[in-house]
Amino acid sequence: MTIPVIDASALASGDKEKLVEFRTKLLNGLSTYGFVKLINHTVPVPLVTETFDQIKKFFRLPLELKLPIANTQTDKQQRGWCLPGEEKTWYLESNKLGIKEKEPKFSDSKESFDCGHPNDKLYPNKWPSTDVLPGYQDTLEGFFYSSGDLTLVLLELIAEALELDPTIFTSRCTNEASTIRINHFPPVDRAILDRGDVSRIWPHNDFGIISLVFLDVVQGLEYEDRSNPGTFLPLPYESDQEVVVIAGETLQRWTNGLIRAGLHRVNRPLDFDGDLVPERWSLVYFNKANRNVNVGPLKETTMITTKLVGFKVQ
Numbered sequence: 001m002t003i004p005v006i007d008a009s010a011l012a013s014g015d016k017e018k019l020v021e022f023r024t025k026l027l028n029g030l031s032t033y034g035f036v037k038l039i040n041h042t043v044p045v046p047l048v049t050e051t052f053d054q055i056k057k058f059f060r061l062p063l064e065l066k067l068p069i070a071n072t073q074t075d076k077q078q079r080g081w082c083l084p085g086e087e088k089t090w091y092l093e094s095n096k097l098g099i100k101e102k103e104p105k106f107s108d109s110k111e112s113f114d115c116g117h118p119n120d121k122l123y124p125n126k127w128p129s130t131d132v133l134p135g136y137q138d139t140l141e142g143f144f145y146s147s148g149d150l151t152l153v154l155l156e157l158i159a160e161a162l163e164l165d166p167t168i169f170t171s172r173c174t175n176e177a178s179t180i181r182i183n184h185f186p187p188v189d190r191a192i193l194d195r196g197d198v199s200r201i202w203p204h205n206d207f208g209i210i211s212l213v214f215l216d217v218v219q220g221l222e223y224e225d226r227s228n229p230g231t232f233l234p235l236p237y238e239s240d241q242e243v244v245v246i247a248g249e250t251l252q253r254w255t256n257g258l259i260r261a262g263l264h265r266v267n268r269p270l271d272f273d274g275d276l277v278p279e280r281w282s283l284v285y286f287n288k289a290n291r292n293v294n295v296g297p298l299k300e301t302t303m304i305t306t307k308l309v310g311f312k313v314q
């Protein structure tokens, strides 16, 4: 099973026939695999490149410049510089912030920078100072808005492809609760990853409606092969023009299981046979339901389930 690569140029051109073709392929791909790849999408490639450049600078900052915006245990949502529990205990305790977390049994070998909607008052973003990283906040906010716009267009097209009210999903999602996660996977000994208790990211579903993943050249994203559950296939980076769309758990519930969430993980590059696995980056936009809405099955999608029995990717 191979994830379809779909030409999304109709999103910019507005060509009606091509949009119908696009939305059919989008729904087919997401409902069959849980994933599609788009090319010629609407997030400008220079903006993605600039976002990668900025966040690489952020992660290279010395510890004392990242610590002031570290995510802490008392933060209700992840914002700012985020580390998995084990590393957090080490970094933060050694800097006397007194934040102690239980060591997880299976940990992810990564750090991330997380932020939400630029106007989120409930969980405000944490930014490095402009003296330290000029343009960082502006670039990430631009990336947030541009990726967010793409997700809303995709949600309307998925609804239309299901022959539902086009606003059935977007009336429940304005991206006010959506988030960006920028992952940095530091170089790691291959032996540590092969030991079996540390991974780059363990298998998981994303919680939101859909996720957009922009990949960088170092490979590692893998998706579950639904014809052979529990096994994973590589979802490779092929060009800087592409974005991976992943169905999340909220979409699975809203569609009453019609579009199942795509299980995925991050592994070391499969063809890598050296000792030190190279560092890796990814930019993720988690499109999430608004905080006040129900994320249970929608009655409208319960009714269409039978209509789509035998639905197959073309």
Ligand SMILES: O=C(O)CCC(=O)C(=O)O
Pocket (backbone or CB within 6 Å): 181, 183, 201, 206, 213, 215, 220, 221, 264, 265, 266, 281, 282, 284
């Ligand atoms: O790094 C990747 O390719 C995917 C990241 C991911 O799955 C996540 O952050 O939820």
Ligand SMILES: [Fe+2]
Pocket (backbone or CB within 6 Å): 204, 205, 206, 264
């Ligand atoms: Fe994920």
